[in-house]
Structures are given as C-alpha cells and as structure tokens.
Amino acid sequence: PVDKTTWFDFDRVTFASSSAELDPGASKAQLDNLKEILTAHPAVRLKIGGYTDSTGNEEANQQLSQARAEAVVAALVDRGVEADRLEAEGYGSQHPVASNATPEGRAQNRRMALRVLDKGDGEADDLLNELAGDTGSGDVLDTAQAQADFAKQNPLFAVMRPAVFQATSGGYNLAKGPVVGNSSVSDTARVNRLLRMPAMRGVLPSDCRLMWGAKPYEGSDVLPLYAIKVPRGGKPKLDGSSITDAAQDFDISGDVEVRMQMNAEGGAIWKVMTGDNVGRSVAIVLDGLVYSAPTVITEIAGGRSSISMGGGDLEEQIQEADDLANILKAGALPAPARIIDETVVGPSLGAENVNSGLISFLVAIALVMLYMVLYYAGAGWVADLALIVNLFVLMGSLASLQASLTLPGIAGIVLTMGMAVDANVLIFERIREELRAGRVLKSAVDLGYKGALSAIIDSNVTTLVIAIILYIGGTGPVRGFATTLGIGILTSLFTAIFLSRMIITARLEKGSGMSFWTGWSKNILADTNFDFMGKRKLMYLVSGVLIAIGVFSMVTRGFNWGVDFSGGRTYVVKFQDEVNVENVRQSLLPRFETEEGGRSTVNVKTYGGSRQLKVTTNFLYTSTEASADSIVDLRLTEGLEGFGDYEVIESRKVDATISDDIKTSAWTSVTLAMVFMFIYIAVRFRRWQFGLGGMLALIHDVLIVLGIYSIFHGRLPFSMEIDEAFIAAILTVVGYSINDSVVVFDRIREYLMDHKRDDTVTVFNKAMNATLSRTLQTSL
Numbered sequence: 126p127v128d129k130t131t132w133f134d135f136d137r138v139t140f141a142s143s144s145a146e147l148d149p150g151a152s153k154a155q156l157d158n159l160k161e162i163l164t165a166h167p168a169v170r171l172k173i174g175g176y177t178d179s180t181g182n183e184e185a186n187q188q189l190s191q192a193r194a195e196a197v198v199a200a201l202v203d204r205g206v207e208a209d210r211l212e213a214e215g216y217g218s219q220h221p222v223a224s225n226a227t228p229e230g231r232a233q234n235r236r237m238a239l240r241v242l243d244k245g246d247g248e249a250d251d252l253l254n255e256l257a258g259d260t261g262s263g264d265v266l267d268t269a270q271a272q273a274d275f276a277k278q279n280p281l282f283a284v285m286r287p288a289v290f291q292a293t294s295g296g297y298n299l300a301k302g303p304v305v306g307n308s309s310v311s312d313t314a315r316v317n318r319l320l321r322m323p324a325m326r327g328v329l330p331s332d333c334r335l336m337w338g339a340k341p342y343e344g345s346d347v348l349p350l351y352a353i354k355v356p357r358g359g360k361p362k363l364d365g366s367s368i369t370d371a372a373q374d375f376d377i378s379g380d381v382e383v384r385m386q387m388n389a390e391g392g393a394i395w396k397v398m399t400g401d402n403v404g405r406s407v408a409i410v411l412d413g414l415v416y417s418a419p420t421v422i423t424e425i426a427g428g429r430s431s432i433s434m435g436g437g438d439l440e441e442q443i444q445e446a447d448d449l450a451n452i453l454k455a456g457a458l459p460a461p462a463r464i465i466d467e468t469v470v471g472p473s474l475g476a477e478n479v480n481s482g483l484i485s486f487l488v489a490i491a492l493v494m495l496y497m498v499l500y501y502a503g504a505g506w507v508a509d510l511a512l513i514v515n516l517f518v519l520m521g522s523l524a525s526l527q528a529s530l531t532l533p534g535i536a537g538i539v540l541t542m543g544m545a546v547d548a549n550v551l552i553f554e555r556i557r558e559e560l561r562a563g564r565v566l567k568s569a570v571d572l573g574y575k576g577a578l579s580a581i582i583d584s585n586v587t588t589l590v591i592a593i594i595l596y597i598g599g600t601g602p603v604r605g606f607a608t609t610l611g612i613g614i615l616t617s618l619f620t621a622i623f624l625s626r627m628i629i630t631a632r633l634e635k636g637s638g639m640s641f642w643t644g645w646s647k648n649i650l651a652d653t654n655f656d657f658m659g660k661r662k663l664m665y666l667v668s669g670v671l672i673a674i675g676v677f678s679m680v681t682r683g684f685n686w687g688v689d690f691s692g693g694r695t696y697v698v699k700f701q702d703e704v705n706v707e708n709v710r711q712s713l714l715p716r717f718e719t720e721e722g723g724r725s726t727v728n729v730k731t732y733g734g735s736r737q738l739k740v741t742t743n744f745l746y747t748s749t750e751a752s753a754d755s756i757v758d759l760r761l762t763e764g765l766e767g768f769g770d771y772e773v774i775e776s777r778k779v780d781a782t783i784s785d786d787i788k789t790s791a792w793t794s795v796t797l798a799m800v801f802m803f804i805y806i807a808v809r810f811r812r813w814q815f816g817l818g819g820m821l822a823l824i825h826d827v828l829i830v831l832g833i834y835s836i837f838h839g840r841l842p843f844s845m846e847i848d849e850a851f852i853a854a855i856l857t858v859v860g861y862s863i864n865d866s867v868v869v870f871d872r873i874r875e876y877l878m879d880h881k882r883d884d885t886v887t888v889f890n891k892a893m894n895a896t897l898s899r900t901l902q903t904s905l
Contacts, residue, residue, distance in 0.1 A: 145192035147200060156197075160204040172212040173197045191215030281319045284312040285350065303406045303418050305335070306350040313337055313348060318776065321755040332357070339414040339452075343441075351415045353408050361410070362398055367391025371453035373446035374431070381434040381442040383449050392428025400424035409453065416452045486535075490516070493546060496905065501553050502640040507628050508549040511620040515545045518616045523609065533606035533852055540860045541613025544585065547864065547903040548621035551577040554899045557641050561651060567633050574626055580871035581621065584864045587805055589614045591798040591863065595856070598794040603787070606856045650898040657893045658886045668825060675832015684831075685838040687848025688779045690788050693726075693743040694757060697775035700736045704768050709738060713764035717744040730844065737774075746778065754778070791852060795859060799823055802863055810874050819866040826862040830855060865900060872896050 163169060175194030194213035202208050285308040308316050320335060329335070338349040356362060371385040387395055398407070399421045406418040419432045432449065434442045494512065497505035519541060523530065556573030564572065589611060596607035632639050688695045710729040717725045725744035732739035740761070745753045765771055799820050807816030838845035872892040880888055 145189060145196045147196050152200070156200050156204065160201060160206055163201070163206050163210065170210045170212070172214060175213070175215045187215050189215070281316065284308055284319075285316050288349075303351045303353065303408065303415075304338075304349045305352045307342075307347050308350060310341060310346045310348055316350070318754070318758060321758065336408070336410060336413055336415050339411075339416045349415075351408060351418060353410070353415070363387075363391055363394055365411075365453070367394070368453050371450040373443060373450050376431065376433070381439070381446050383432040383434070383446045383453070385430050385432070385450070385453055387428035387430075389428070392426070395428055395430070396424060396426045409449070411452050417449055489539075490542070493542070497546065497549075499643060500646045500902070502643045504549075504553050504556075504629070504639055504641045507625050507639075508546065508553070510628065511549065511625045512542065512545055514624060515613075515616045515620040516542070518619070519609070519613050522612045522616070526608075526612075528605075528608055530609075531605040531849075533603065533849065533856060534609045536854065536857050537606045537609030538613060540610055540857050541617060543861065543903065544588070544614065544864060545617040545621060547868075547899075548577075548581050548585075548617060549625060550899050550902045551580055551868065552621070552625070553641055554902070557651075558895070560641065566639065570626075570629060570633065570639075574622075576875075578622070579875075580868045581618070583809060583871055584867040585614050585618055587802060587863055587867050588860055590801060590805065591860075594797050594801060595794045598790060598797055603791055603794055603852065603856070606852070610860065650901065653894045653897055654890075655894060655897070656890060658890050668829075672825065672828050672832065675828055675835060678832060678835040682835055682838075684835055684847045685845055687846035687851070688741055688777060689848045689852075691743070692779050693741060693746045694779075695775075695777045696740045696761060696773050697732055698738050698740060698765065699772050699774050700738070700768060701770040703735050704738070706731060706738065709740075709765070709768060712767070713740065713742075713761070716760040716764040717742055732844075746780070787852075795827070795855075798859065798863075806867065806870065810870055815870050815874075819863070819870065822866050823859060823862045826858055827855065830858055861903075865903070868899065869893060869896050 163171070173194045175190035175192070175197070191213065192215070194215050198208070198211045198213045201211060285306045287306050288302075288304045332354055334353045334355050336351050336353050338351065341348050367387045367390065369386050369388050371383060374382055374384045376382050402421050403423060404421065406420050408415050409417045409419075417432065434446050434449075490512070494505075494509040497508045499505070501508065519538065528534070552573055555576040556569050559569035559572045559576075560566070592607045592611035592614065596604050596611065629639055706729050710727060713727050713729065717727055725742055727744075728741040730739055731737065742757075744760070745757055761773075802823065803816035803820045805816070806819045807813040810816075834845050834847065834851065869892065872895055873889060876883075876888045876892045876895075880891065883891070
C-alpha cells in the first residue's frame with residue numbers, strides 16, 4: 126500500500142513472534158490513544174493494515190498478517206469503537222524486513238499500519254496531525270520514496286528477502302533451516318550478479334555455497350535461496366552414482382514418500398552423514414539447483430531411505446514425489462550443465478520495453494486499419510474486424526502454449542498481421558477487377574474469393590512449411606519467430622477465407638451492399654501497363670551492381686557482429702545526467718586489459734536515449750574461472766566512477782558456443798527454407814523455372830539487406846549490429862519475399878493458361894501489372 130497522505134506506522138502495537146497474539150503491555154498505550162482519537166473524530170473510518178516477517182511462504186505471511194490486523198480491530202472494538210468504522214487487511218511481508226539494519230529502515234518495517242478511509246468533514250488536518258503524533262511517524266510516510274532509497278542503499282535486499290523472524294525481544298534472528306532468503310524468479314539473475322561481487326563473497330564462509338531452489342513455493346513466483354555447506358574441493362560426500370533406485374511410494378500411514386536405495390559404498394557413507402546430522406537438513410542438488418532439503422530424523426543404515434513429501438493435495442504430492450525420484454535417478458548421469466546465455470533485465474527497462482512495444486504495436490495496427498478503411502471503404506471495416514479477431518486468437522494461442530514473447534517472436538506477429546492483411550488485399554483486389562469488368566457485386570465477390578484462393582493457399586502453405594523448418598532446425602530466437610509465424614498463418618487463413626467472407630456474404634444476402642473502394646482509390650493502379658520485362662536488363666544491372674558492392678563489403682569490412690553472434694557481455698547503463706560516450710569508453714578501456722597487457726574490445730554507444738549507454742566487451746567472456754563474472758562487474762564499476770549516479774538496467778552474457786549455434790542454425794534454417802521453396806514451387810507450378818526464380822529472388826533480397834548492414838555499420842548514427850533484432854528483421858524479409866514471389870507466380874500461372882496466344886513476355890508483363898496494386902498495398 127503506497128499513499129503518502131493516509132498511511133501511518135502503528136509502531137507500538139506488537140505481537141508475539143510468528144503469532145497474531147497482541148502483546149497487551151506494549152500495545153495498550155497506543156490502542157488507548159487511538160481509541161481517544163476515534164472518539165474525538167466520530168466520522169472517521171480507518172483501515173488497519175497488517176504485516177509480518179518473511180517465512181518463505183507468502184501464503185502463510187498473508188494469513189498471519191490478516192490475523193494480526195483483525196486482532197487490532199477486535200482490541201479497538203473491545204474498547205468501545207464501532208466495528209463498522211474499522212476494516213482489517215493483511216499485506217503479507219511486503220515491507221523489506223532487511224531494512225531493520227538501519228533506523229530509517231526500521232521505521233518503514235513496522236508490524237502494523239493505519240490508513241484513513243474517511244476523514245470526516247473539516248476534521249482532516251487535526252486528524253492527520255494527531256495520528257502522525259501518536260504513531261511516531263513524525264511526517265507522513267512516503268513509502269514509495271523510502272523503498273526506493275532503501276533499494277539504492279541495499280541493492281541485494283531490494284531484490285532478496287532474508288529468511289528472518291522477529292524475536293520477543295524485538296530483534297531479528299535468522300530462521301532455522303537451510304533457506305537464507307527468498308526472491309522472485311525474475312530477480313534471481315540480478316541476485317546472482319550481486320552475490321558474485323567481491324564484497325559479498327568476502328562475507329560468506331569458504332565452505333558455503335548459495336543455491337536456488339528448483340521450483341517456486343506453491344502458488345507464487347518466489348524461489349528459496351539455500352545455504353549449502355560443502356566439503357573441501359566442492360565435491361559432495363555422496364553423488365548420484367551411489368543411488369541404485371528411487372521411486373514414489375506410500376508409507377504405512379498412507380502418506381506419500383520417495384524411497385531410495387544406495388549401493389554398499391554409498392550406504393556406508395550415508396550412515397555416517399545421517400548419524401552426524403540428526404535434526405539438520407540434507408540437500409538434494411542437481412545442476413546447481415536444490416530439489417529437496419529434507420530433515421534427517423535418525424541415523425540411516427543399510428542405504429535404504431525414505432523422504433516424506435509432507436501435507437497438501439494428494440495428486441500434487443504424488444507428482445512431486447515422482448519428479449524427485451526421477452531427479453535422484455538422473456543424478457547418476459554424468460551430464461554437468463553450465464549457463465551459456467544469461468540475461469538480467471531490470472524492472473524499469475522491462476516495463477519500458479513492454480510499454481514502448483505495446484504503444485508502437487497499437488499505433489501500427491491503428492494506422493493499418495485506418496488505411497484499409499480509407500482505401501477499401503466498407504470492405505476495409507470487414508478486414509479490420511478480421512485482423513482484430515486474428516490478433517486475439519493468435520495471442521490466446523500463444524498464451525495457452527505458455528510461449529515467451531521475444532523480439533523475433535514479435536517480428537513473427539508483425540509478419541502474421543501483414544500476411545493477414547495481404548490475404549484480404551488479394552481478395553479485395555480480385556473483386557475490384559471483377560467489378561471493373563462489369564460483374565454484379567455478388568458475382569464479383571464469388572469470383573474474387575475463388576480467384577484469390579490459390580494464391581492465398583500457396584503463399585501461406587509455403588510460409589507455414591518454412592516456419593516448421595525454422596522451428597525444427599533453429600534455436601532460440603529463430604524458434605521464437607517460427608512459433609508465432611506458424612500459429613499466425615493458421616489464424617490468418619481462418620479469418621481471411623472464412624470470417625471475412627461470412628460477414629460480406631451475410632451483408633449481401635440482407636441486401637445491405639458492400640463497397641470495395643472510395644472515391645479517390647477507385648482507379649488507383651487500375652490500368653497500369655508498365656513494361657517490366659522490357660526493363661529487365663537494366664534491373665539486372667542495377668541489382669547485380671548493388672549485390673556486388675555488398676558482397677565486396679562483406680568480404681572486406683565484414684559485419685558488426687553483436688554479442689548474440691560473437692559472444693561476450695553487454696550492459697545497458699542508465700545515467701542520472703548526460704555523459705560523453707567517448708569519455709566513458711576511454712575510462713573503460715584500461716580497466717578491461719588482459720593479464721598479458723592486451724586490451725579487450727570495448728564498444729560504447731547511445732542506446733535508447735542520451736542518458737542511456739550500451740557497453741559491449743569480450744573481456745574474460747571465454748574464462749571458466751568462477752570469479753570471472755565478479756571481476757568484469759568490478760572493472761565496469763571502476764570504469765563508471767566519476768560519471769555520476771547510474772543504474773545497470775540490463776546485463777547479458779553469451780558464451781561463444783551458443784553464438785556459434787545461433788549463427789549455424791540461422792544459416793542452416795534459411796538454406797533449408799530456400800531448398801524447400803525451390804522444390805515446392807517447382808512441383809506446385811509444374812515448372813522448375815518458377816522454383817529457381819523464387820529462390821533467386823529470396824537470395825537477392827537477403828543479399829541486399831546484408832550488403833546494407835555491411836556497408837553502413839559504423840557510418841550511421843544508429844545501431845547496425847548483427848544481433849537478435851537483425852535475425853527478426855531478416856526472417857521477416859525472408860517471409861515477405863517468399864509470400865510476394867508466390868503471389869506473382871500464381872498470377873503468371875493463371876495468365877499462361879488463360880492467354881495462350883500471348884507470348885511469354887506479354888504474359889509476364891500482364892501478370893506483374895495485375896499484382897502491382899496488391900504488392901504496393903501490402904508493402905505499405
């Protein structure tokens with residue numbers, strides 16, 4: 126709850142540790158004072174807000190805080206305050222418990238708070254002053270600002286809640302058990318980065334390792350952080366090779382458990398371990414994640430053990446037991462894991478990306494919808510409705526599949542929207558042709574849908590199969606693009622072929638009519654007669670020169686490979702004031718020197734605003750040392766000293782292996798897509814020349830884009846990196862190029878059958894002129 130005009134610390138109302146039982150002695154004075162204030166202001170209504178320590182289970186925190194708030198309400202009612210003037214609500218452990226390290230923090234972390242629901246006429250100033258004086262708040266609290274100040278002073282505890290509890294003495298102690306803190310899943314990477322800093326590592330004992338739990342607490346996105354005591358050398362006393370079997374079972378009471386059996390050697394070690402650690406926890410760890418930390422009840426001999434799954438829903442217990450048994454058996458496999466791609470995105474940048482992406486997407490959709498109405502009149506409204514339905518179905522499908530929306534995934538959505546509009550444009554242009562030929566409206570609609578159907582099916586099927594190839598052969602961003610594109614093609618076919626026709630047909634049957642043009646758009650590109658084939662040699666020359674220049678640049682200059690393809694680290698840094706890019710770069714260069722005295726690459730550029738920079742370096746990115754990340758973070762901090770306040774709002778590390786994988790899979794997938802395109806078009810159009818032409822057109826378009834990126838990188842005031850955004854862009858080009866080629870080829874095939882007396886050049890010219898309006902509409 127954040128409302129600086131009405132929230133007050135209720136600081137002398139206290140409870141017994143981890144309970145809702147009021148301390149009558151410590152709480153009496155403030156409860157009596159509050160009763161007097163309420164008596165003096167009979168129109169006032171209050172809400173009592175309850176808080177509690179973090180126990181690692183936010184559901185329990187919520188229940189306890191609600192009980193505490195209700196206890197305060199009950200105490201005030203016992204003192205004669207009307208019950209309808211009071212409300213109670215628990216807020217769990219929303220206040221940062223770790224703030225008790227400072228006096229300012231303690232003032233922000235009281236167990237109870239008051240909120241004024243109704244001040245009463247003319248009583249506001251007196252009431253607020255009396256409450257502020259009685260609660261010891263002094264000035265009215267601005268919780269949001271205090272939280273921000275605390276986060277700045279204590280960055281670790283701003284994203285990780287320590288597992289502590291309040292003792293009866295009023296102090297705070299570490300909770301029992303192996304869990305030392307809790308953090309949201311989205312904040313774990315940031316916590317890891319902070320824990321790797323030398324200042325943090327110096328606090329931890331040498332035999333202590335911090336490891337995250339494998340899954341969040343039930344019903345939340347909060348992960349526990351375990352403190353694990355490890356032997357010298359970091360190797361556990363028992364590993365998975367000692368386990369011979371593990372399975373879900375039931376004990377004699379019918380409770381769910383996991384039974385596991387060890388070999389003779391493991392059983393002997395297990396007996397000593399359990400005998401020395403009765404009452405303590407033992408961690409079951411796989412790939413650096415703690416899957417379970419059961420408490421040792423007694424010494425276990427013979428190597429046969431059982432792990433109780435506790436209470437809760439029976440089906441969930443059985444599933445959890447099955448999962449744990451599989452983990453125990455999988456631990457015997459020698460398959461270590463290491464992080465090869467890690468991205469930390471701060472909440473400010475994440476929210477900024479969401480907002481900017483949503484706004485730009487909505488603006489683009491709005492402009493497309495407006496254009497369709499201005500160009501196609503009533504039919505444009507139908508196309509807009511189909512587009513909205515398409516978008517809802519697509520997003521619903523992605524949500525049901527729990528697909529993550531990445532930048533290439535967004536590109537897939539954009540291409541899907543383009544193809545959805547393109548399908549309607551194809552249909553409407555064919556209908557307009559029939560209307561110009563003198564057909565009545567109903568007949569023109571039927572012929573228009575019939576004439577456009579083959580082009581729509583061919584272009585979408587071609588793109589769909591290519592999306593499947595990209596998904597199977599691609600990795601990471603390529604798969605994200607393929608997923609959204611594949612689903613989008615299916616939804617586009619439904620809305621364009623069925624939904625829009627259903628609406629138009631229904632209107633025509635009611636005699637309402639339907640317009641497919643406006644006054645200004647009726648005859649645009651209606652009777653074009655460009656001699657495309659006559660200018661083909663000139664176009665060959667222009668394209669050949671552009672491609673030759675681009676290929677030469679690719680060979681000599683190469684590309685500005687982003688971290689996605691080259692490996693390394695990137696940091697997005699947001700400064701309080703504007704800074705000079707070159708000054709920052711010169712400050713960082715000497716910090717990123719190797720031990721041999723050589724300098725790593727350091728690239729600094731403006732990113733999203735004059736106060737925001739993106740720092741890219743390959744310093745120690747291939748190092749396998751555990752301290753490498755800490756060293757790079759420390760060097761970055763040293764290099765940015767003297768440039769004022771700043772915040773690292775995003776950081777990313779990409780291993781060289783994954784960058785090679787992305788590069789290989791991207792080229793392989795595009796190559797396979799071109800081969801398939803050649804085969805499909807050659808078979809579908811019954812001439813291999815069509816397949817070759819489509820493949821050459823695709824190669825032409827890709828080479829032109831690559832050439833531009835090679836020629837102009839470093840020469841333009843904006844980024845020309847080959848990175849994830851470029852993958853999204855080039856895949857969009859591939860999709861549109863294939864779609865456009867198939868549409869043109871479909872009209873050529875039709876004209877070859879309908880105009881058999883015309884020579885090939887004439888047929889090609891007529892076909893390209895007939896599809897020119899559609900090509901321009903789709904491009905726009």
